[in-house]
Amino acid sequence: MLNMKYIAIFLCVFWNEVLGQVRVELGADVLPINQMFTITITVDNESIRQLDDFPNIPGFVKRGTSSSSSTNFINGNMSSSMSITQNYVATKEGTFVLPAFSLHVNGTKYDFPGKKIKVVAAQQRQPDPYDPFGFDPFQSVFGGRNQSTEFVDVKDDALLAVTVDKNEVYVGEGFHTTISFLVSESNQAQLQFHQLPEQLNSIIKSIKPTTCWEENFNIQNIEKEQIRINNKNYSQYKLYEATFYPTSLKDVVIPKVGLELIKYKVAKNPSFFGQNQMEDFKTFYSKPQRIRVKDLPPHPLKNNVPVGVFNISEEIDKTKVNTGESFLYTFSVTGEGNISHITEPNIPKNDIFDFYTPNKMENITRANGKVTGKYTFSYYAIPKEPGTHAMDTYFSYIFFDTQKKKYDTLHSKTNVLVTGESHKNATILANDVGGFYQNIEAENNDLVSLEKQYQNWYIYILLVLFLGGNVLLYLKK
Numbered sequence: 001m002l003n004m005k006y007i008a009i010f011l012c013v014f015w016n017e018v019l020g021q022v023r024v025e026l027g028a029d030v031l032p033i034n035q036m037f038t039i040t041i042t043v044d045n046e047s048i049r050q051l052d053d054f055p056n057i058p059g060f061v062k063r064g065t066s067s068s069s070s071t072n073f074i075n076g077n078m079s080s081s082m083s084i085t086q087n088y089v090a091t092k093e094g095t096f097v098l099p100a101f102s103l104h105v106n107g108t109k110y111d112f113p114g115k116k117i118k119v120v121a122a123q124q125r126q127p128d129p130y131d132p133f134g135f136d137p138f139q140s141v142f143g144g145r146n147q148s149t150e151f152v153d154v155k156d157d158a159l160l161a162v163t164v165d166k167n168e169v170y171v172g173e174g175f176h177t178t179i180s181f182l183v184s185e186s187n188q189a190q191l192q193f194h195q196l197p198e199q200l201n202s203i204i205k206s207i208k209p210t211t212c213w214e215e216n217f218n219i220q221n222i223e224k225e226q227i228r229i230n231n232k233n234y235s236q237y238k239l240y241e242a243t244f245y246p247t248s249l250k251d252v253v254i255p256k257v258g259l260e261l262i263k264y265k266v267a268k269n270p271s272f273f274g275q276n277q278m279e280d281f282k283t284f285y286s287k288p289q290r291i292r293v294k295d296l297p298p299h300p301l302k303n304n305v306p307v308g309v310f311n312i313s314e315e316i317d318k319t320k321v322n323t324g325e326s327f328l329y330t331f332s333v334t335g336e337g338n339i340s341h342i343t344e345p346n347i348p349k350n351d352i353f354d355f356y357t358p359n360k361m362e363n364i365t366r367a368n369g370k371v372t373g374k375y376t377f378s379y380y381a382i383p384k385e386p387g388t389h390a391m392d393t394y395f396s397y398i399f400f401d402t403q404k405k406k407y408d409t410l411h412s413k414t415n416v417l418v419t420g421e422s423h424k425n426a427t428i429l430a431n432d433v434g435g436f437y438q439n440i441e442a443e444n445n446d447l448v449s450l451e452k453q454y455q456n457w458y459i460y461i462l463l464v465l466f467l468g469g470n471v472l473l474y475l476k477k
Contacts, residue, residue, distance in 0.1 A: 021046060022105050024112050026098070033090050034122035036063065041105060042083040052103045053195065054086035059096035059119070063087045064262060064279045090119040151265035151278045156189035158182060160259045160284040162207060165369065168292045171246055172307030173402050174215070174338060175291055176369045179203065179240040181259065181284070185233045190277065192262040200239055203257045212244035212252060213338060217366045243371045245338045246293045254289040296400055299407055307400045308337020312410040323383050323420035331395050331412065332376040339364045339373035347394050351424050354382045355394070383418040390415050
């Protein structure tokens with residue numbers, strides 16, 4: 001449709017505003033109903049990594065996007081640009097308003113004014129021998145352009161997969177979950193993601209168990225990865241990844257979810273200048289999953305121990321100290337599991353050491369389908385009794401080992417040599433403050449009590465004055 005291209009170039013009026021390296025182009029003010037209105041975002045010398053959804057226009061429906069890029073070398077200098085275009089189709093004739101809108105492009109917000117769009121009846125220009133652009137010089141060679149095109153569906157070879165690495169776990173044991181879109185290397189259908197952020201948010205809400213702790217791997221960029229399943233090669237697009245840790249005995253059920261993609265039909269008889277594909281939609285559905293949750297074996301601490309595979313590491317700034325001299329001891333629990341569930345070691349009361357409240361530090365790594373990390377507790381301690389003391393007496397850690405399927409205890413291997421005099425019975429002497437502290441419990445500083453005491457004093461004084469007066473009168477007689 002070459003003549004329509006010339007019309008678009010010479011007759012359509014586009015608004016173009018440059019904002020730094022970002023440009024926006026809006027379609028024509030007057031638009032035949034059989035033509036598309038477009039909004040194009042162009043970024044110079046940079047790729048478009050992030051872009052908001054294009055605005056909705058009253059009276060129009062969105063009909064897919066397209067992208068293009070170009071690179072130019074001028075006088076030895078390279079320049080490039082990338083564009084993304086949103087197409088709109090009018091639903092009826094009339095005058096419509098594109099409101100002012102904002103878009104975030106690569107993390108920066110840009111504001112754009114709107115415009116009025118007048119949609120008129122479909123236009124079909126007649127050949128004009130005096131208008132060099134009024135006819136299509138290729139029509140006589142390749143045939144008419146207005147012949148109806150038949151489009152056919154191309155069978156796709158793709159699927160939406162929600163996978164888990166375990167179908168049975170203990171309470172507190174993690175299972176890894178991914179949502180991926182897989183396209184086989186033999187796929188011939190043209191597919192395109194459609195409103196992915198909105199759809200993905202809805203899918204995640206549907207599958208996220210309410211009875212689990214989530215460790216989200218926070219996928220920032222969707223990248224293609226080549227994998228092989230059942231002797232077949234696929235391109236995997238990982239959309240979401242997390243490890244879930246059940247907190248109750250309730251089984252975890254992940255429902256079937258669907259993801260809608262744009263799927264293009266192709267022209268049955270494609271032509272060089274005609275429309276050879278048509279946008280359509282298809283929803284791909286995953287299979288539901290069920291994870292059985294088992295109770296931990298009986299143990300006095302079964303509701304308070306971490307579940308996973310753990311070890312300990314230790315550090316101490318000095319192993320030889322004097323009584324009354326402080327030292328720093330660090331006890332770390334490391335391994336794979338719910339690191340956030342690791343709790344402070346329970347140190348028994350003793351007369352050998354004073355252990356102060358520890359400083360805590362948590363490090364979690366989410367990678368390669370696993371959650372690993374370290375929880376560190378740093379204690380300042382002061383010995384009160386000389387001798388060789390094993391930290392194992394005070395520091396041990398119980399957990400449920402998912403590999404051994406039983407409880408295990410991690411023990412300290414550090415010894416501290418303490419020299420000097422015993423501070424075990426040392427006390428702080430203070431002056432005897434007499435009966436003040438002995439009687440303080442019996443005293444009452446309540447306002448009502450003080451008022452009553454003053455009232456009693458008044459009565460005593462009046463009684464003394466009365467009796468004294470009577471005695472004086474009697475003596476005078």
